[in-house]
Amino acid sequence: MNRLTSFTLGFLTAIGGFLDIGDIVANSLVGARFGMSLAWVIPVGVIGVCLFSEMAGRVTAVSGRPVFDLVRERLGARAGLANLLASSAITLLVFAAEIGGVALALELASSVHYLLWVPVVGFLVWAVIWRLPFERMERTYGLLGLAMVVFAVALWRLGPDWGALWHDALSPAPPSGEDWPTWWYYAIAVFGAAMSPYAVVFFSSGGVEERWSARDLTLQRLNVFFGFPLGGLLALSLMAGAAVLLHPAGIQVDHLSQATLPVVVSLGKVGLVIAIVGFFACTFGAALEAGLATGYGVAQYFGWSWGKSVRPVQAARFHTLLLATVLAGTAIVLTTLDPVKVTEYAIVLSAAALPLTYLPIFIVANDRGYLGDRVNSRFTNIVATVYLFLVLLVAAATLPLMLWTKAGQ
Template sequence: MKKLFAVALGILTAIGGFVDIGDLVTNAVVGSRFGMGLAWVVLIGIVGICVYADMSGRVAAVSGRATFEVIRERLGPRAGLANLTASFLINLLTLTAEIGGIALALQLAAGVGPGMWIPVALFAVWIVVWRTKFSIMENVAGLLGLCLIVFVVALFLLKPDWGTLATQAVEPWTETSGHPLSYWYFAVALFGAAMTPYEVFFFSSGAVEEGWSKKDLSTERANVFIGFPLGGILSLAIAACASVVLLPKAIEVTSLSQLVLPVAQAGGQLALAFVIVGILAATFGAALETTLSSGYTLAQFFGWSWGKFRRPAQAARFHLSMIICLLVGGGILATGVDPVAVTEISVVFSAVALPLTYFPILVVANDPEYMGDEVNGRVRNALAVVFLVVILIAAIAAIPLLIITGMGS
């Protein structure tokens, strides 16, 4: 049992990061439009986030310091500020989407509009961040998020034509309607959702929270190579369910009720209850991660006292910054903006910020002053450079594709 909980950080990061509201919505949208035609993007995203999360966690375990602290020191305040600005703004937008996701999940459960649930979501996230121990937070949110495995169960219950799904995954997709570049717009969005910047900042800061050291590198690797592939499997299952049920009926996903329709069709009310719990846990876990990541990045850059291992009074600016971020996110949602639209925008802009997030991590992971004999080897560097090129291409293409395709319409 102790070994199971040792990978809870990776499970929380994967469920709340790899399968947050961005992945839930984007995978369902992609499945309802392209079937499994973009499964290759999810696979690339799994490998990419594993490569960079492993580096981020290794930096934290070996140096005993969070990635953002080391980035500022290693690259200097100017480069660190550019990294902070891009990552923080994307993180704030993602936090807004996650709060909206909690409200939508509660709407599914209670049948009452999401507007009244936004204050509830804000208060719940704040009280957990304020009062709950890090270990309890990650264990409860991560394990409840495993209810999303119901998508995998639902896929088997739907008895799909596996050959058709495989064909969709390996053959080039020819869309009969919509903008011809929409396929590539959603490819970039799916990649941005898989490699959202806050994932690595939360993961490295969580390693410091848990007191990891060099002797915990095996735990770090277990977190990465169990947690994120698990998130990838759930993402593929969500897309496959949408492909089986929604694609033949030309139903495009614009709400969570459409997202869970395949699960309800496959398993009835019991399966629906499980998926609602899973979505609520995933979005709540992601809201916790993005809230904490906002505080982590600001505190680590400016040298404030930070961490849930400290009492709030000992890290007042860290906690105050998180409260402000929650209020800003809630204020944006209070304008009546559609949380699903915020989610779609956040994953695309995440792709834009990726180079500023991941290039500094690669630099630090190759610095023997911080890493000693745990610096990247040739294989790690080769993989990291390949993915850095992919990240750069996605970042350059994101905004033009957003404009040209009208958000994939």
């Protein structure tokens, strides 16, 4: 039974990594603005995150330690600190945006302004992190997040011209009226969202929470190679629904409610209710991921006792840090910064920081001192090298494109 329920770790990681508040709006925005011309970015991102998550999960399963614990040991304190500072700052922004995203989902359900929900959401996130066992947490929000399948059903009910969608998806170029720099800027945003560093930190640390060992390698690979592609397919459904319904009408997406339009038009109120449940589960699950990832990273770097399975009195610094993270994230949202914009900036900035996360994983996954004969295969290393070159290219292009396009304006 433990093997069966731990399979939901991949669901929770993928749902949070691919369908947080920024992804929901960004994929809908891209579909509405660019049609399916950027659809190719999602499978490229899925392959990349599967590749490096499998490495991180394998390192955890074989060594019994999270990959970023080994990064500091293998690469030294300075390299580990650079990774920690970059990932923690970006993950805190994402965490704040997810709290705002949950509040926006509750506003959609209740018509009560989202800022009034923010303190409630912050308390609920802290309560779940503090009290709910890890496996129950992943099972609940990972499976509830599957309500986002409603967007795939809505796409089918809209009856699109599938041939035209395929043609657009296989025509990677900006549509009429859009320029190349802006198109590439949004390509980087979608790619950065797909390869979110915090999702890999959470997945690796979650393996330790579930006590993976070398005999669980098949399980962790199933988590990766089923959960992440499923998240990618749901993200494509969001983009395609917007491309079918909103792009021809010239409707732009800048709010969560507009992302539900394909569902409302094709499935009515029942579909809307299911979509709101999906939004809540995804954003709440992503908030849990991002909050825990921040605590995991800092605790692992400094060698503190950590984990939801460890009694709070034995991991006091870890739980104090989690509480401080919740308070900081809640405070950021209460400044009235737009949660959607915060997440969009966070995912673009995370693209700039991708090498700091994925290069260390690659190095550790090739270290026989930790993995013995379970190190990367030659094929894995070839594909990973291509992706490392790609993330370096993305990192170099991110800030110039952000400035050139005024963040996609």
